[in-house]
Amino acid sequence: xxxxxxxxxxxxxxxxxxxxxxxxxxxxxxxRSRASPRLVRTRLRELAGRINGNHVVHMRQDAVPWAYRVFxxxxxxxxxxxRTPVERLAVERLRAGGIPSRNxxxxxxxxxxxxxxxxxxxxxxxxxGAQIGLRLTGAGECxxxxxxxxxxxxxxxxxxxxxxxLLSGEVAEQRGVTRxxxxxxxxxxQVKGVPLISVEEALWTVADTLSGPG
Amino acid sequence: xxxxxxxxxxSVAQQQGPPSPLAPLREGIDERFARRTLREQIxxxxxxxxxxxxxxxxxxxxxxxxxxxxxxxxxxxxxxxELLRDDLxxxxxxxxxxxxxxxxxxxxxxxxxxEMLLEPERHxxxxxxxxxxxxxxxxxxxxxxxxxxxxxxxxxxRVRISSGCPLAEGRGRWPRPGAxxxxxxxxxx
Numbered sequence: 001x002x003x004x005x006x007x008x009x010x011x012x013x014x015x016x017x018x019x020x021x022x023x024x025x026x027x028x029x030x031x032r033s034r035a036s037p038r039l040v041r042t043r044l045r046e047l048a049g050r051i052n053g054n055h056v057v058h059m060r061q062d063a064v065p066w067a068y069r070v071f072x073x074x075x076x077x078x079x080x081x082x083r084t085p086v087e088r089l090a091v092e093r094l095r096a097g098g099i100p101s102r103n104x105x106x107x108x109x110x111x112x113x114x115x116x117x118x119x120x121x122x123x124x125x126x127x128x129g130a131q132i133g134l135r136l137t138g139a140g141e142c143x144x145x146x147x148x149x150x151x152x153x154x155x156x157x158x159x160x161x162x163x164x165x166l167l168s169g170e171v172a173e174q175r176g177v178t179r180x181x182x183x184x185x186x187x188x189x190q191v192k193g194v195p196l197i198s199v200e201e202a203l204w205t206v207a208d209t210l211s212g213p214g
Numbered sequence: 215x216x217x218x219x220x221x222x223x224x225s226v227a228q229q230q231g232p233p234s235p236l237a238p239l240r241e242g243i244d245e246r247f248a249r250r251t252l253r254e255q256i257x258x259x260x261x262x263x264x265x266x267x268x269x270x271x272x273x274x275x276x277x278x279x280x281x282x283x284x285x286x287x288x289x290x291x292x293x294x295x296e297l298l299r300d301d302l303x304x305x306x307x308x309x310x311x312x313x314x315x316x317x318x319x320x321x322x323x324x325x326x327x328x329e330m331l332l333e334p335e336r337h338x339x340x341x342x343x344x345x346x347x348x349x350x351x352x353x354x355x356x357x358x359x360x361x362x363x364x365x366x367x368x369x370x371x372r373v374r375i376s377s378g379c380p381l382a383e384g385r386g387r388w389p390r391p392g393a394x395x396x397x398x399x400x401x402x403x
Contacts, residue, residue: 057271066261070261073302074253074256076284076287077284077285078282151286153289154286
Protein backbone atom coordinates (compact mmCIF):
# COMPACT_ATOMS: atom_id res chain seq x y z
CA UNK A 1 0.00 0.00 0.00
CA UNK A 2 1.25 3.48 -0.93
CA UNK A 3 1.85 5.85 1.97
CA UNK A 4 -1.12 8.20 2.36
CA UNK A 5 -0.57 11.84 1.59
CA UNK A 6 -0.03 14.16 4.55
CA UNK A 7 -1.57 17.62 4.75
CA UNK A 8 -0.58 20.38 7.08
CA UNK A 9 -3.46 21.74 9.11
CA UNK A 10 -3.94 25.46 9.65
CA UNK A 11 -2.63 27.17 12.77
CA UNK A 12 -4.23 30.16 14.40
CA UNK A 13 -2.02 33.25 13.96
CA UNK A 14 -1.75 33.98 17.69
CA UNK A 15 -0.78 30.39 18.40
CA UNK A 16 1.73 30.35 15.57
CA UNK A 17 3.39 33.49 16.88
CA UNK A 18 3.73 31.88 20.31
CA UNK A 19 4.82 28.44 19.07
CA UNK A 20 6.37 28.86 15.61
CA UNK A 21 7.38 25.19 15.39
CA UNK A 22 3.94 23.84 16.26
CA UNK A 23 2.23 21.95 13.43
CA UNK A 24 -0.70 19.63 12.90
CA UNK A 25 -0.31 16.93 10.26
CA UNK A 26 -3.35 15.18 8.89
CA UNK A 27 -4.17 12.33 6.59
CA UNK A 28 -7.50 10.95 5.44
CA UNK A 29 -7.95 7.24 4.91
CA UNK A 30 -10.76 4.87 4.05
CA UNK A 31 -10.73 2.31 6.83
CA ARG A 32 -12.92 0.75 9.47
CA SER A 33 -12.03 -0.30 12.97
CA ARG A 34 -12.71 -3.90 13.95
CA ALA A 35 -11.28 -6.58 16.17
CA SER A 36 -7.53 -6.75 15.75
CA PRO A 37 -6.16 -9.57 13.63
CA ARG A 38 -3.60 -11.97 15.08
CA LEU A 39 -0.72 -10.13 13.40
CA VAL A 40 -1.53 -6.91 15.25
CA ARG A 41 -1.99 -8.71 18.56
CA THR A 42 1.38 -10.40 18.08
CA ARG A 43 2.95 -7.03 17.35
CA LEU A 44 1.44 -5.58 20.52
CA ARG A 45 2.79 -8.50 22.52
CA GLU A 46 6.28 -8.07 21.08
CA LEU A 47 6.13 -4.35 21.76
CA ALA A 48 5.10 -4.99 25.36
CA GLY A 49 8.09 -7.31 25.74
CA ARG A 50 10.45 -4.50 24.78
CA ILE A 51 9.18 -2.10 27.45
CA ASN A 52 10.57 -2.45 30.96
CA GLY A 53 10.99 -0.19 33.98
CA ASN A 54 14.46 0.95 32.96
CA HIS A 55 13.16 1.87 29.51
CA VAL A 56 10.31 3.91 30.96
CA VAL A 57 12.54 5.76 33.42
CA HIS A 58 15.01 6.75 30.71
CA MET A 59 12.29 7.53 28.17
CA ARG A 60 12.09 11.14 29.34
CA GLN A 61 15.61 11.79 28.07
CA ASP A 62 14.92 10.48 24.57
CA ALA A 63 14.56 13.32 22.09
CA VAL A 64 10.93 12.94 21.01
CA PRO A 65 9.33 12.05 24.38
CA TRP A 66 11.37 14.87 25.94
CA ALA A 67 10.09 17.33 23.30
CA TYR A 68 6.49 16.47 24.22
CA ARG A 69 7.28 16.71 27.95
CA VAL A 70 8.68 20.18 27.40
CA PHE A 71 5.65 21.23 25.38
CA UNK A 72 3.34 19.84 28.06
CA UNK A 73 5.22 21.90 30.64
CA UNK A 74 5.11 25.05 28.48
CA UNK A 75 1.33 24.83 28.11
CA UNK A 76 0.81 24.44 31.83
CA UNK A 77 0.45 20.68 32.21
CA UNK A 78 2.58 18.71 34.65
CA UNK A 79 3.84 15.74 32.58
CA UNK A 80 4.33 13.71 35.75
CA UNK A 81 0.65 14.02 36.66
CA UNK A 82 -1.03 14.19 33.24
CA ARG A 83 1.48 12.15 31.31
CA THR A 84 2.25 12.56 27.65
CA PRO A 85 0.57 9.82 25.56
CA VAL A 86 3.71 7.76 25.08
CA GLU A 87 4.61 7.84 28.76
CA ARG A 88 1.02 7.07 29.72
CA LEU A 89 1.02 3.98 27.49
CA ALA A 90 4.42 2.84 28.75
CA VAL A 91 3.47 3.25 32.42
CA GLU A 92 0.16 1.49 31.75
CA ARG A 93 2.11 -1.39 30.19
CA LEU A 94 4.17 -1.68 33.40
CA ARG A 95 1.07 -1.61 35.60
CA ALA A 96 -0.92 -4.11 33.52
CA GLY A 97 2.03 -6.37 32.74
CA GLY A 98 1.21 -6.23 29.03
CA ILE A 99 -0.68 -4.32 26.39
CA PRO A 100 -4.19 -5.68 25.98
CA SER A 101 -5.75 -5.55 22.54
CA ARG A 102 -8.86 -3.34 22.37
CA ASN A 103 -9.74 -2.84 18.72
CA UNK A 104 -7.83 -2.29 15.52
CA UNK A 105 -7.79 1.52 15.69
CA UNK A 106 -6.76 1.73 19.35
CA UNK A 107 -4.13 -0.94 18.81
CA UNK A 108 -2.79 0.85 15.73
CA UNK A 109 -2.56 4.14 17.65
CA UNK A 110 -0.86 2.37 20.56
CA UNK A 111 1.71 0.74 18.26
CA UNK A 112 2.42 4.00 16.44
CA UNK A 113 2.72 6.01 19.67
CA UNK A 114 5.02 3.53 21.38
CA UNK A 115 7.18 3.10 18.28
CA UNK A 116 7.58 6.79 17.47
CA UNK A 117 6.54 8.59 20.70
CA UNK A 118 4.27 10.80 18.57
CA UNK A 119 0.62 10.86 19.73
CA UNK A 120 -1.98 10.22 17.03
CA UNK A 121 -5.65 11.08 17.19
CA UNK A 122 -8.40 9.76 14.97
CA UNK A 123 -11.66 11.44 13.96
CA UNK A 124 -14.61 10.38 11.86
CA UNK A 125 -14.01 12.12 8.52
CA UNK A 126 -17.75 12.37 7.81
CA UNK A 127 -18.44 14.18 11.08
CA UNK A 128 -15.75 16.85 10.88
CA GLY A 129 -15.16 19.76 8.53
CA ALA A 130 -12.75 19.81 5.63
CA GLN A 131 -10.32 22.27 7.19
CA ILE A 132 -8.85 21.10 10.47
CA GLY A 133 -6.26 22.99 12.46
CA LEU A 134 -5.09 24.24 15.84
CA ARG A 135 -6.42 27.32 17.56
CA LEU A 136 -7.06 28.88 20.94
CA THR A 137 -10.51 28.79 22.47
CA GLY A 138 -12.48 31.95 23.00
CA ALA A 139 -14.70 32.98 25.89
CA GLY A 140 -17.70 30.75 26.62
CA GLU A 141 -16.73 28.05 24.16
CA CYS A 142 -17.81 24.43 24.70
CA UNK A 143 -15.97 21.23 23.87
CA UNK A 144 -17.32 19.81 20.61
CA UNK A 145 -19.74 22.70 20.26
CA UNK A 146 -22.20 21.47 22.90
CA UNK A 147 -20.09 19.63 25.49
CA UNK A 148 -18.52 20.87 28.69
CA UNK A 149 -17.36 24.48 28.82
CA UNK A 150 -13.70 25.13 28.10
CA UNK A 151 -11.51 27.82 29.62
CA UNK A 152 -10.20 30.61 27.48
CA UNK A 153 -6.90 30.25 25.58
CA UNK A 154 -7.00 26.44 25.57
CA UNK A 155 -5.17 24.90 22.60
CA UNK A 156 -7.59 22.72 20.68
CA UNK A 157 -7.87 20.83 17.43
CA UNK A 158 -10.82 22.39 15.61
CA UNK A 159 -12.55 22.60 12.25
CA UNK A 160 -14.36 25.60 10.81
CA UNK A 161 -17.28 25.28 13.23
CA UNK A 162 -16.27 23.67 16.51
CA UNK A 163 -13.57 22.22 18.69
CA UNK A 164 -12.82 18.58 17.93
CA UNK A 165 -10.15 17.41 20.34
CA LEU A 166 -7.77 18.49 23.07
CA LEU A 167 -4.02 18.07 22.76
CA SER A 168 -4.14 15.49 25.54
CA GLY A 169 -5.92 13.19 23.06
CA GLU A 170 -9.47 13.59 24.29
CA VAL A 171 -11.86 13.68 21.31
CA ALA A 172 -15.18 15.48 21.45
CA GLU A 173 -18.31 13.39 21.66
CA GLN A 174 -19.82 12.47 18.27
CA ARG A 175 -16.60 13.36 16.42
CA GLY A 176 -14.62 10.24 17.25
CA VAL A 177 -14.44 6.97 15.36
CA THR A 178 -17.32 4.53 15.87
CA ARG A 179 -18.31 1.20 14.32
CA UNK A 180 -20.16 3.06 11.58
CA UNK A 181 -17.10 5.06 10.57
CA UNK A 182 -15.78 4.23 7.13
CA UNK A 183 -13.48 7.22 6.59
CA UNK A 184 -11.08 8.58 9.16
CA UNK A 185 -8.95 11.63 9.66
CA UNK A 186 -5.70 10.84 11.44
CA UNK A 187 -3.85 13.73 13.04
CA UNK A 188 -0.54 14.21 14.81
CA UNK A 189 0.76 17.33 16.53
CA GLN A 190 4.39 18.18 15.86
CA VAL A 191 6.13 20.28 18.50
CA LYS A 192 9.58 21.84 18.65
CA GLY A 193 12.24 19.13 18.66
CA VAL A 194 10.18 16.46 16.93
CA PRO A 195 11.43 15.64 13.43
CA LEU A 196 8.85 15.46 10.66
CA ILE A 197 9.95 11.92 9.85
CA SER A 198 8.71 10.74 13.26
CA VAL A 199 5.31 12.33 12.65
CA GLU A 200 5.11 10.78 9.18
CA GLU A 201 6.07 7.39 10.55
CA ALA A 202 3.42 7.61 13.26
CA LEU A 203 0.64 8.45 10.81
CA TRP A 204 1.79 5.90 8.25
CA THR A 205 2.01 3.19 10.93
CA VAL A 206 -1.61 3.78 11.94
CA ALA A 207 -2.78 3.90 8.32
CA ASP A 208 -0.78 0.80 7.43
CA THR A 209 -2.05 -1.17 10.43
CA LEU A 210 -5.66 -0.21 9.71
CA SER A 211 -5.48 -1.25 6.09
CA GLY A 212 -3.39 -4.35 6.70
CA PRO A 213 -4.55 -7.91 6.03
CA GLY A 214 -6.93 -9.60 8.38
CA UNK B 215 13.15 67.14 41.79
CA UNK B 216 13.92 63.40 42.21
CA UNK B 217 11.89 63.51 45.42
CA UNK B 218 8.93 64.88 43.49
CA UNK B 219 9.28 62.21 40.80
CA UNK B 220 9.63 59.51 43.39
CA UNK B 221 6.57 60.77 45.21
CA UNK B 222 4.61 60.87 41.94
CA UNK B 223 5.53 57.29 40.93
CA UNK B 224 4.76 56.06 44.44
CA SER B 225 1.33 57.63 44.43
CA VAL B 226 0.54 56.11 41.01
CA ALA B 227 1.61 52.69 42.26
CA GLN B 228 -0.55 53.10 45.36
CA GLN B 229 -3.56 54.02 43.24
CA GLN B 230 -3.11 50.95 41.02
CA GLY B 231 -2.72 48.54 43.96
CA PRO B 232 -0.53 45.44 43.98
CA PRO B 233 -0.07 43.91 40.51
CA SER B 234 -1.78 40.56 40.01
CA PRO B 235 0.75 37.87 39.10
CA LEU B 236 -1.44 36.68 36.23
CA ALA B 237 -2.15 40.07 34.69
CA PRO B 238 0.14 41.58 32.03
CA LEU B 239 2.89 43.64 33.68
CA ARG B 240 2.27 46.66 31.47
CA GLU B 241 -0.55 47.34 29.11
CA GLY B 242 0.24 47.83 25.44
CA ILE B 243 3.63 46.16 25.54
CA ASP B 244 4.28 43.06 23.47
CA GLU B 245 5.34 40.40 25.94
CA ARG B 246 5.73 37.71 23.31
CA PHE B 247 9.53 37.76 23.32
CA ALA B 248 9.62 37.61 27.10
CA ARG B 249 7.27 34.63 27.02
CA ARG B 250 9.41 32.93 24.40
CA THR B 251 12.53 33.43 26.52
CA LEU B 252 10.72 32.01 29.53
CA ARG B 253 9.60 28.98 27.52
CA GLU B 254 13.21 28.36 26.47
CA GLN B 255 14.27 28.55 30.11
CA ILE B 256 11.48 26.14 31.04
CA UNK B 257 12.65 23.73 28.33
CA UNK B 258 16.22 23.83 29.67
CA UNK B 259 15.04 23.37 33.25
CA UNK B 260 12.78 20.48 32.25
CA UNK B 261 15.85 18.80 30.73
CA UNK B 262 17.75 19.31 33.98
CA UNK B 263 14.82 17.99 36.01
CA UNK B 264 14.65 14.88 33.83
CA UNK B 265 18.38 14.31 34.27
CA UNK B 266 17.99 14.76 38.03
CA UNK B 267 15.08 12.30 38.11
CA UNK B 268 17.21 9.69 36.36
CA UNK B 269 20.11 10.37 38.74
CA UNK B 270 17.88 9.84 41.74
CA UNK B 271 16.42 6.58 40.43
CA UNK B 272 16.03 4.01 42.06
CA UNK B 273 16.17 5.99 45.30
CA UNK B 274 12.83 6.87 46.80
CA UNK B 275 11.52 9.84 48.72
CA UNK B 276 12.49 12.63 46.31
CA UNK B 277 9.79 15.18 45.67
CA UNK B 278 10.40 16.54 42.16
CA UNK B 279 6.81 17.55 41.49
CA UNK B 280 6.19 20.98 40.05
CA UNK B 281 2.90 22.85 40.20
CA UNK B 282 0.78 22.77 37.06
CA UNK B 283 -0.84 26.13 36.28
CA UNK B 284 -3.47 24.59 33.99
CA UNK B 285 -5.69 21.51 33.78
CA UNK B 286 -5.99 21.69 29.99
CA UNK B 287 -3.15 22.71 27.65
CA UNK B 288 -3.41 26.45 27.17
CA UNK B 289 -1.38 29.55 26.50
CA UNK B 290 0.22 30.72 29.73
CA UNK B 291 0.74 34.40 30.39
CA UNK B 292 3.99 35.98 31.52
CA UNK B 293 3.22 35.73 35.24
CA UNK B 294 2.30 32.05 35.04
CA UNK B 295 5.41 31.25 33.01
CA GLU B 296 7.57 33.06 35.55
CA LEU B 297 6.00 31.17 38.45
CA LEU B 298 6.49 27.90 36.59
CA ARG B 299 10.13 28.72 35.78
CA ASP B 300 10.84 29.67 39.39
CA ASP B 301 9.13 26.54 40.71
CA LEU B 302 11.15 24.35 38.34
CA UNK B 303 14.40 26.04 39.35
CA UNK B 304 13.56 25.67 43.05
CA UNK B 305 12.70 21.98 42.66
CA UNK B 306 15.93 21.30 40.79
CA UNK B 307 17.94 23.15 43.40
CA UNK B 308 16.28 21.31 46.29
CA UNK B 309 16.51 17.98 44.49
CA UNK B 310 20.21 18.40 43.76
CA UNK B 311 20.95 19.35 47.34
CA UNK B 312 18.99 16.38 48.65
CA UNK B 313 20.68 14.04 46.19
CA UNK B 314 24.08 15.39 47.19
CA UNK B 315 23.29 14.76 50.89
CA UNK B 316 21.95 11.31 50.12
CA UNK B 317 24.99 10.29 48.02
CA UNK B 318 27.33 11.49 50.80
CA UNK B 319 25.52 9.25 53.29
CA UNK B 320 25.61 6.38 50.78
CA UNK B 321 29.36 6.81 50.38
CA UNK B 322 29.72 6.59 54.16
CA UNK B 323 27.69 3.38 54.14
CA UNK B 324 29.91 1.91 51.43
CA UNK B 325 33.00 2.69 53.49
CA UNK B 326 31.30 1.10 56.45
CA UNK B 327 30.67 -2.12 54.49
CA UNK B 328 34.39 -2.30 53.66
CA GLU B 329 35.26 -1.76 57.31
CA MET B 330 32.73 -4.40 58.34
CA LEU B 331 34.28 -6.90 55.96
CA LEU B 332 37.80 -6.12 57.21
CA GLU B 333 37.02 -6.01 60.94
CA PRO B 334 33.58 -7.46 61.69
CA GLU B 335 34.24 -7.63 65.43
CA ARG B 336 34.36 -3.82 65.52
CA HIS B 337 30.91 -3.52 63.97
CA UNK B 338 28.86 -6.01 65.95
CA UNK B 339 25.27 -6.44 64.75
CA UNK B 340 25.59 -3.62 62.23
CA UNK B 341 23.35 -4.07 59.23
CA UNK B 342 23.64 -2.14 55.95
CA UNK B 343 21.12 -2.66 53.16
CA UNK B 344 21.18 -1.95 49.45
CA UNK B 345 18.79 0.92 50.06
CA UNK B 346 21.42 2.52 52.31
CA UNK B 347 23.90 2.61 49.43
CA UNK B 348 21.35 3.76 46.84
CA UNK B 349 21.02 0.46 45.02
CA UNK B 350 17.84 -1.41 44.07
CA UNK B 351 16.94 -4.71 45.71
CA UNK B 352 16.93 -5.89 49.30
CA UNK B 353 20.43 -7.29 49.65
CA UNK B 354 22.04 -6.49 52.99
CA UNK B 355 25.28 -6.91 54.91
CA UNK B 356 24.83 -7.97 58.50
CA UNK B 357 27.56 -8.54 61.11
CA UNK B 358 26.59 -11.60 63.16
CA UNK B 359 28.45 -13.95 65.53
CA UNK B 360 29.70 -17.15 64.02
CA UNK B 361 28.16 -20.28 65.63
CA UNK B 362 25.59 -18.25 67.52
CA UNK B 363 26.12 -17.64 71.21
CA UNK B 364 29.49 -19.40 71.16
CA UNK B 365 30.77 -16.89 68.63
CA UNK B 366 29.53 -14.07 70.83
CA UNK B 367 31.50 -15.37 73.81
CA UNK B 368 34.63 -16.07 71.74
CA UNK B 369 34.30 -12.84 69.73
CA UNK B 370 34.05 -14.67 66.39
CA UNK B 371 32.13 -12.34 64.09
CA ARG B 372 31.46 -12.48 60.39
CA VAL B 373 29.51 -10.54 57.74
CA ARG B 374 26.51 -12.35 56.43
CA ILE B 375 25.45 -11.16 53.00
CA SER B 376 21.88 -11.72 51.96
CA SER B 377 21.39 -11.64 48.22
CA GLY B 378 17.89 -10.27 48.60
CA CYS B 379 14.33 -11.42 48.11
CA PRO B 380 13.57 -14.63 46.29
CA LEU B 381 12.45 -14.10 42.72
CA ALA B 382 8.73 -13.73 42.14
CA GLU B 383 8.67 -16.82 39.94
CA GLY B 384 9.80 -19.07 42.77
CA ARG B 385 12.89 -21.22 43.01
CA GLY B 386 11.70 -23.94 40.66
CA ARG B 387 13.15 -27.44 40.82
CA TRP B 388 16.65 -26.29 41.66
CA PRO B 389 17.58 -23.35 43.85
CA ARG B 390 18.40 -20.29 41.79
CA PRO B 391 21.87 -18.85 42.35
CA GLY B 392 20.34 -15.45 43.09
CA ALA B 393 18.25 -16.86 45.93
CA UNK B 394 21.16 -18.51 47.73
CA UNK B 395 22.75 -16.96 50.74
CA UNK B 396 26.47 -17.00 50.98
CA UNK B 397 28.70 -15.88 53.73
CA UNK B 398 31.98 -14.14 53.89
CA UNK B 399 34.53 -15.45 56.32
CA UNK B 400 36.73 -12.70 57.60
CA UNK B 401 39.56 -13.55 59.89
CA UNK B 402 38.57 -15.28 63.09
CA UNK B 403 39.81 -13.52 66.13
